Each structure stands twice: as C-alpha cells, then as structure tokens.
Amino acid sequence: METVATEPAAEERPGLRERKKQRTHDALLRAALELFTTQGYEATTVDEIAEAVDVSQRTFFRYFAGKEEAALAILEITQEQYLAAVRARPAHEAPLEALRNAVLEGWDAIGEAVAEVVPVELYLRAYGMIESTPALLAAHLRRSDEVAREIERIVAEREGLDVDTDPRPRVTVAVFGGVMRVTERRWALGGDLSMESMRALTAAHLDAVRPSLAEKWRTD
Amino acid sequence: METVATEPAAEERPGLRERKKQRTHDALLRAALELFTTQGYEATTVDEIAEAVDVSQRTFFRYFAGKEEAALAILEITQEQYLAAVRARPAHEAPLEALRNAVLEGWDAIGEAVAEVVPVELYLRAYGMIESTPALLAAHLRRSDEVAREIERIVAEREGLDVDTDPRPRVTVAVFGGVMRVTERRWALGGDLSMESMRALTAAHLDAVRPSLAEKWRTD
DNA sequence: TGTCAACTGTCAGTGGCTGTCATTAGCCTC
C-alpha cells in the first residue's frame, strides 16, 4: 500500500542535501572515468579529478575510499545486478544452467542500471581501461573472487547443501567464473564492445566446456 | 666438456659482488616475510625491512619493485616451477589430464625450489598472509591470470591449435584455473598446510568437476 | 529564526616510490 498520484511519495524527494551529495558523487565519478580513459589511470592524479569538479581533494576521499574505488565503482553496479539475477532464477534450473541464464538474460538490466549513472559508452571505455591497467585489473579480480564466494552460497542454498562439505557448489562457481573471466577478457579487449557480442561470447565459451573436458580433441 | 674436480667451474663462483647481491636479496626477502607474517603486511613499513637488513630504503627498492613484490616473490618460484612441469608432460596426455598431473607430481619439486631461498615453514605462513591481505590477494590473482595466459599458449601448442580461433584451450585453462583457485583458498585458509593435503584437495576438487556439470545433483 | 548536525575546506603529516648525484667497493688490466 503506497500513496500514488497526489503526492510523489516522501521517498522520491530525498531533500536538497541528499540530492547535492548525489550530484557531487556522480560528478566525481564521471570526471574520474573521463580523465582515466583519456589520459590513463596512473597519469591522473586525485587533485585533477577534484579540481575538475571544483571540490577539495579531501572531499574526493570522503566519497571514494581511494582512486581505485572510483575506477571500479561502475563494476559494482554490474556485479550487484548479476547477483540479483542469479537469486531470481527459478529453483528447477540446474546450478550451472541458472548461472548461465542469469548472465544471458541479465545484461539488459545491467545496461539500464549503468546508464542511470554514466553514459554506456563511457562504461565500455572504462571496462577496456580496467582490463589493461594492472593495478585495476588486480583489484577487479579480487572483487570478482568475492562475488564468487557469494554465488557459492546462493548455489549451495538452492541445492540445500553445505559449502564446506560438498565441493560441488564451489567447483561449479569456479568453473563458471573461470569461463566468464575468459569471456570478459576477450570482450573487453576485442573490437566489438556491445551487449550482443557479450551474449554471443558467453554462450560460445560455456558451450565449449564439455568439449574441453573430452579425452581427445582431435576426433572432430 | 667442463673441468670437474680441481676447479669447481667458473660458473660456480659468481664472484664476490654477485654473491653479496644474492645475500642482500635473500636477507631482504626473509626479513620482509618475517615482518609481514608477524606484524601484518600493512603494518610493516619498507623502512623497517631495510633497517632490519641494515641497508637504505633506496636499496630495498633496487631489489624489489615495491613492497608488494617482496611479499609475492616467493610465489613466482612456485609458478615458474609449475609452468616447467606442464611443459614437461608427455604429449599423449589430454590437456586437462596434463594440467592435473603437473600439479599433483610437481609439488615436491616446488617445495625443494622454495626451500633454497626461504624456510618452507615461512613460505606456508606467507601463503596464509597473502590470502588474507586484500592488496596482496589482488596482486596474486592478477599474476595467476597472467600465468593462465601462458598455459593457454602451451596447451594450444600441444594440440596444434590457435588460441584465438578455437575456444577450447582457453576454456580448459579457465576451468582448471578456477578449480585450482578454490583448492588454493581452502588450503591456505584451512588448518593443514602440508603438500600432502594440497594434493588431496586438488584431486578431490578436480574429480568434482564432472558431477558439478550434471543436470541433477540430487540423484546420487 | 536559531540550534543542531552534516558536509566541506585547510593544514599537517605518514608512507610508498622515484630521480639524481656523490661515494664506496668489487673487478680487471697493465
């Protein structure tokens, strides 16, 4: 039960202070990504970013834990969106099937969620930058590892298993995560940075898992 | 043709200068790991390490590109040793089989190679520290990702394939790498830090790959 | 409108890391 028309709901107007904060945050994020993707991550100082938004350096650090976090903030949206997609899969799907479908069907929602904060084009450029900046790639891989832990829990719960007893939830997620990493790398560094090519690559790589486990590859 | 007894060969005596360098390097490495594992990585400053070996901070940075590299140097030995083991696998083995055997049979050689530089006990402690220090884990995962790239090439060459055309080499390595990551995490954070438990965990997890891909997990 | 709390700027300081230059110490030749 919520009020609908007459009052746009108290939650819709977060107050001037809150809106201002949001604006500063988004401005810093956009400025950071813009600078990172044009001059390079290492070559960009925090002072530059702060100056571009006309705030003090200290304020930047009040919005982001560090330079790194600003560069990866956009990926957090992606990851949370994906986690939600996995949780939403129907219970009858097999674990790997659920993970696969969550990716394939989730990309549109991910695109929309991203677009609310920064232009999609900037997001795609940022992805390429992360992949080719050692410090950022490292941080990204660690975050992905943490996401994997969460997915392990979700899968185990779906199947009513204990993660520490049955190796299958962890192994399943590991296999899936490994394949997604390959997909991601190829996508980010390849020429076609579209959602469509992402879907195609994902499907192709996941379909290649069984053949890869085969004894003899030559018998085609 | 080399002189044997009377002269211990010219290559065996790298000269005083070289030996001194080696000693400084090893001393810095040991001091760093000792401090990292006792006080924690973040809580240890480079000055402390340098002081413990009685050299200037500047000298530390001449031996290691950064604090991080000192903490991970020991893993580099492991990784190179593993790459050598993979390359040495007979050609008749299937890709995944070769990767598996290289791990299972390679651990002894890895242990020996490590022991030449630091006590094995220190190595094991360091492994646990890396796993539980975000900055180090991130760097470690990135290095592992690079090693994976190299293994992809090796697998592709073994099978006479092109990495960019056939997805199987990359997918195989991704699956294997994912499973090894799970194994590594469980080993480093578990109670039993022995080569034997590593072998057992590796085998168990690799054996769990096929069952994990199954449609229904309940039909046991 | 005045009080409170949140947001911000300024300043000082720490630690990782780099460039530069003078000094030291193996190495090699005559």
Add this chain to the structure above:
DNA sequence: GAGGCTAATGACAGCCACTGACAGTTGACA
C-alpha cells in the same frame, strides 16, 4: 699491486595517495 672502470649503495629532495584533526559553512527541523 696500483690505478682506472663500473656496478652497488647511501643521502637527499620531491611527488602522490591517503588520513586525522579542526574550523567554517550550510541544509534540516523545531
């Protein structure tokens, strides 16, 4: 075995990411 060459080191200055502390400013709310 004295002297020149060069690699290794130390000392110093400086950049940048990041943090704590304190004071000033500005929404929020009675």
